[in-house]
Amino acid sequence: xxxxxxxxxxxSKEEAFSIFTNMDRRPEFIDIMDKSEWLxxxxxxxxxxxxxxxxxxxxxxxxxxxxxxxxxxxxxxxKCHMPPFHxxxxxxxxxxxxxxxxxxxxxxxLGPLELMPKFLIKKQVDNIVDxxxxxxxxxxxx
Numbered sequence: 001x002x003x004x005x006x007x008x009x010x011x012s013k014e015e016a017f018s019i020f021t022n023m024d025r026r027p028e029f030i031d032i033m034d035k036s037e038w039l040x041x042x043x044x045x046x047x048x049x050x051x052x053x054x055x056x057x058x059x060x061x062x063x064x065x066x067x068x069x070x071x072x073x074x075x076x077x078x079k080c081h082m083p084p085f086h087x088x089x090x091x092x093x094x095x096x097x098x099x100x101x102x103x104x105x106x107x108x109x110l111g112p113l114e115l116m117p118k119f120l121i122k123k124q125v126d127n128i129v130d131x132x133x134x135x136x137x138x139x140x141x142x
Contacts, residue, residue, distance in 0.1 A: 001107075001108055001110050001118065001121065002105065002106070002107045002108075003104075003105070003106040003108075003122065003125050003126075003129070004103065004104070004105050004106075005103065005104045005105075005129050005133075006101055006102070006103045006104075007101065007102055007104075007133050008096060008099050008100070008101050008102075009099060009100055009101075009102060009136075009137065009140055010098075010099055010140065011099070011100060011140050012095070012100055013073055013074075013093040013094060013095050013100040014073045015100075015140075016093045016100050016102050016140075017072070017073045017074070017076075017091075017093050019136070019139060019140070020076065020091050020093075020102070021076055023036040023037050023038050023050055024036070024037075025139065026052070028135070028139045029132055029135035029136040029138070029139050030052075030132055030135070031131065031132070031135055032054050032055060032056055033052055033053065033054050034053045034054065034055060034060075035052075035053040036050060036051070036052045036053070037050060037051055038050045039051050039064070042067075044070065045067055045070030045071075045072070045076070046067055046068070046069070046070055047066065047067060048066070048067040048070070049064055049065065049066050049067070050064070050065050050067075050078070051063065051064050051065075052065070061082075063080060063081070063082050064080075064081045065078035065079065065080050065081065065089070066078060066079050066081065068088065069090070073093065074092065074093065074094075075090065075091065075092045075093075076090070076091050077089065077090040077091075078090075084109060084111035084112070085108050085109055085110070085111055086108075086109055087106055087107060087108035087109075088105075088106075088107045088108075089104070089105070089106055090103075090104070090105040090107075091103070091104055092105075104129065106125065
């Protein structure tokens, strides 16, 4: 299942990209995240690995991602190593005059959740992403 979101922010695409890729800052806007860190970085970004430490519905999780596409100030795409879901998360930023737009795509294998009604899953994901976007706007306002 693919979820797509586009938002406009009052900053340059370089500033937006910098915050998205600064692992130390991710817990500021992803409120279920306790810590995020690069485990391995490559010169061109491709193949870099980062870990997110989350508490999700009361369970601590360590989730590793591998960067599959990277262009500075344009795109970062990462594949999650979390069976059975293995989502690919893609963030693209673009200039929009004095603002920028950021698109988020989540491409996920729902595994056993595939049996649930799609509108219920979408509603839950929409609520989570909406909360993260609101938190991200607060980070930009600082």
